[in-house]
Amino acid sequence: MWNDIWFLVRMTILTTFRKRGNLLLYFGLPIVGVLVASMLYGSQSTPDLRVGVVNEDGNQVIAADTIRFVQGLSHVKLVNTTKEDLKKGIAASKLDTGIILDAGYSSSVLKGKAEHISIESVKGAQVTAYIKSMLYGYIDNVTAMGSIAAGDTGKFQQLNETYQAGQFKLTAESVNDKSSGQQMSYQSIGFLIMFMMTSAVNLSQLILKNRENRTYFRILTSPISSRTYVLSNVIVNLIVMIIQITVALFFMKVVFRIDAGIPVGEMVFILGLFALVSVSISLAIVSFSKSTAAAGALQNLIVTPTCLISGCFFPRSIMPEALRKLSDFMPQNWVLESLGKLQAGEALYSIGFNIVILLAFAVVFFLLATYKFGRNNDARNFV
Amino acid sequence: MNVLELRGLTKKFGDFIAVDNMSLQIREGEIFGFLGSNGAGKSTTINMISSLLRPSGGEIRILDRDATKQTRFAKMNLGIVPQDLAIYEDMTAFENVSFFAGLYGLRGNDLKERVQEALEFVGLSDKAKSFPKNFSGGMKRRLNIACAIAHKPKLIIMDEPTVGIDPQSRNYILTSVRKLNDSGCTIIYTSHYMEEVEEICSRIAIVDHGKIIAEGTKEQLKATITDVKDIRIELKSLDALDLEQLKSIPGIRVLSVQQDDNMVRIQSDAAVDNLNRILKQLIDSGMEIRAVEEQAPNLETVFLTLTGRNLRD
Numbered sequence: 063m064w065n066d067i068w069f070l071v072r073m074t075i076l077t078t079f080r081k082r083g084n085l086l087l088y089f090g091l092p093i094v095g096v097l098v099a100s101m102l103y104g105s106q107s108t109p110d111l112r113v114g115v116v117n118e119d120g121n122q123v124i125a126a127d128t129i130r131f132v133q134g135l136s137h138v139k140l141v142n143t144t145k146e147d148l149k150k151g152i153a154a155s156k157l158d159t160g161i162i163l164d165a166g167y168s169s170s171v172l173k174g175k176a177e178h179i180s181i182e183s184v185k186g187a188q189v190t191a192y193i194k195s196m197l198y199g200y201i202d203n204v205t206a207m208g209s210i211a212a213g214d215t216g217k218f219q220q221l222n223e224t225y226q227a228g229q230f231k232l233t234a235e236s237v238n239d240k241s242s243g244q245q246m247s248y249q250s251i252g253f254l255i256m257f258m259m260t261s262a263v264n265l266s267q268l269i270l271k272n273r274e275n276r277t278y279f280r281i282l283t284s285p286i287s288s289r290t291y292v293l294s295n296v297i298v299n300l301i302v303m304i305i306q307i308t309v310a311l312f313f314m315k316v317v318f319r320i321d322a323g324i325p326v327g328e329m330v331f332i333l334g335l336f337a338l339v340s341v342s343i344s345l346a347i348v349s350f351s352k353s354t355a356a357a358g359a360l361q362n363l364i365v366t367p368t369c370l371i372s373g374c375f376f377p378r379s380i381m382p383e384a385l386r387k388l389s390d391f392m393p394q395n396w397v398l399e400s401l402g403k404l405q406a407g408e409a410l411y412s413i414g415f416n417i418v419i420l421l422a423f424a425v426v427f428f429l430l431a432t433y434k435f436g437r438n439n440d441a442r443n444f445v
Numbered sequence: 446m447n448v449l450e451l452r453g454l455t456k457k458f459g460d461f462i463a464v465d466n467m468s469l470q471i472r473e474g475e476i477f478g479f480l481g482s483n484g485a486g487k488s489t490t491i492n493m494i495s496s497l498l499r500p501s502g503g504e505i506r507i508l509d510r511d512a513t514k515q516t517r518f519a520k521m522n523l524g525i526v527p528q529d530l531a532i533y534e535d536m537t538a539f540e541n542v543s544f545f546a547g548l549y550g551l552r553g554n555d556l557k558e559r560v561q562e563a564l565e566f567v568g569l570s571d572k573a574k575s576f577p578k579n580f581s582g583g584m585k586r587r588l589n590i591a592c593a594i595a596h597k598p599k600l601i602i603m604d605e606p607t608v609g610i611d612p613q614s615r616n617y618i619l620t621s622v623r624k625l626n627d628s629g630c631t632i633i634y635t636s637h638y639m640e641e642v643e644e645i646c647s648r649i650a651i652v653d654h655g656k657i658i659a660e661g662t663k664e665q666l667k668a669t670i671t672d673v674k675d676i677r678i679e680l681k682s683l684d685a686l687d688l689e690q691l692k693s694i695p696g697i698r699v700l701s702v703q704q705d706d707n708m709v710r711i712q713s714d715a716a717v718d719n720l721n722r723i724l725k726q727l728i729d730s731g732m733e734i735r736a737v738e739e740q741a742p743n744l745e746t747v748f749l750t751l752t753g754r755n756l757r758d
């Protein structure tokens with residue numbers, strides 16, 4: 063059976079993607095989605111932060127390390143300056159924020175209590191808050207190490223090196239403008255969801271198309287069963303959607319450098335789950351349609367409006383309460399909500415309920431389609 | 446050995462009986478003609494044989510095995526040429542045939558060879574790389590046949606394979622049917638063209654209202670109607686024709702009119718001498734007779750006599 067399925071899958075993919083137009087339709091559009099989302103929400107993102115550093119603590123190891131840490135933060139550009147120039151620079155908007163290390167900073171850290179450090183800025187709290195939170199996290203760590211070293215510079219350095227080789231790198235990767243990156247990725251995925259659903263219906267429609275050109279019945283007179291045939295269609299569909307997900311995420315992360323604030327694995331998991339839902343919905347649509355035209359009409363009636371309500375095109379927060387309630391019945395909403403929760407820092411296991419709901423959607427629509435397919439096996443058009 | 450055997454095959458759609466207790470045996474090496482007017486139940490029978498439809502009753506045996514139970518075996522040995530084209534317009538001729546042959550488990554070089562063979566058989570080798578959208582009607586029909594034979598089935602069922610095509614393609618198809626038969630295939634052939642059936646079929650069944658009403662070689666079938674004569678009268682015009690009046694003449698069984706050539710066809714008891722009365726009646730009602738002809742019975746006469754209808758009504 064798997065031999066047959068593989069044969070059918072290969073033939074379908076070969077003939078479908080022989081047409082350039084289909085390649086663009088299935089894989090170009092998700093990229094366009096990411097592009098559009100990054101244009102819609104990308105304008106708010108700030109370029110590199112220009113941080114002025116005033117180091118009056120001399121050549122102390124800890125001071126130098128602190129500066130290196132700030133420099134290591136992404137989207138940060140360091141400028142060495144003096145207290146006076148720092149004030150001027152900030153006033154003239156040449157600098158976004160400044161860090162001042164007064165004499166005695168390093169030794170205070172070594173003693174286990176950071177003093178003689180301050181942050182200056184005129185910009186909105188957001189920028190300073192970012193630098194502050196990163197820096198304070200760092201300082202907490204180094205002071206802790208300072209306590210352990212109890213004034214022994216050599217021991218401190220050793221501790222610090224081990225530590226930096228480890229988890230410190232992770233922290234330094236974070237992006238400053240997290241919220242706009244999240245919004246961009248959220249919306250990109252909104253578009254992706256829409257394209258996944260449309261392409262799922264398009265591919266399932268092949269079943270109807272093959273009924274219309276009667277090749278379906280020819281297949282049924284061969285040793286291949288209708289179940290095998292439909293399964294092969296489902297597999298083609300899943301393959302295409304997995305590629306769509308990969309392409310979209312690749313463009314999001316690598317090309318456009320948008321940070322979704324969620325590990326890629328979790329994103330792929332949730333979207334993969336939604337791929338199952340899409341296939342089941344598309345099969346249900348096809349099972350209830352007599353022709354490709356009817357399926358097209360059903361698709362327009364179902365896919366676009368539900369995507370709209372679920373917030374695939376713009377944030378749900380701007381929609382009236384009634385629509386938001388309604389979207390609880392749409393699987394797209396559960397995907398986006400899951401992503402939102404993950405972005406807010408919740409762990410994968412804490413959105414178990416969403417996952418169950420998504421699975422339930424998939425199961426219900428699969429059953430519905432199976433039931434309908436079983437009932438309309440009409441071979442009148444053949445022979 | 447019987448390649449196909451039907452035992453009391455029945456199909457009901459609700460209250461309507463489309464195929465009615467049909468029994469039939471087709472032996473290896475036959476070209477079996479299946480004749481019947483529209484709605485006689487031919488396609489329904491074929492759909493059941495090819496397991497697209499579940500029979501309401503009776504049994505189908507292919508190569509002495511129950512086809513409804515051993516579907517895989519049955520399907521492996523069957524090739525169906527459907528009445529309406531069933532090919533992919535967006536695949537080349539070669540790809541079409543490889544796709545359908547591949548469904549029977551053929552792969553690799555085996556597959557390639559069989560596909561080439563099948564295309565050669567229907568005379569499309571030079572079109573292997575072309576798409577059917579650029580094909581003529583006859584070429585599409587030939588491809589339709591190639592798709593059904595590449596897996597070398599024992600039994601090939603062809604439903605009207607020559608409908609609506611040019612004479613050249615038609616001859617090609619008839620020749621290839623014979624060649625298939627020579628290579629050991631058993632063939633069931635349905636057609637509306639009596640001449641074709643007469644020409645290639647070794648045995649014929651006439652189906653009407655889901656039943657087989659006559660079966661045998663064409664000679665046997667023709668012999669069954671020695672008691673009927675077939676008279677054709679060509680008139681100048683059919684305007685003043687009164688069929689009811691003609692029907693009242695003793696001995697007349699079936700009357701039919703061919704509008705396009707102003708022809709009246711009469712099946713009448715051979716034992717009753719009524720030609721004079723018929724002609725007199727026509728002349729009396731003011732009609733001008735162009736020609737009168739008595740035909741030796743052919744399949745069409747047989748069909749007309751048995752069913753009371755023209756095959757192409």
Ligand SMILES: Nc1ncnc2c1ncn2[C@@H]1O[C@H](COP(=O)(O)OP(=O)(O)OP(=O)(O)O)[C@@H](O)[C@H]1O
Pocket residue numbers: 440441442458461463481482483484485486487488489490
């Ligand atoms: N699925 C169905 N449901 C109800 N009635 C059907 C169905 N399929 C066929 N029939 C009826 O069964 C009868 C036999 O149809 P069938 O298609 O077998 O005839 P046929 O001999 O192939 O005719 P033709 O020469 O026109 O192809 C027809 O009256 C048709 O309307």
Ligand SMILES: [Mg+2]
Pocket residue numbers: 445487488489528604
């Ligand atoms: Mg038919």
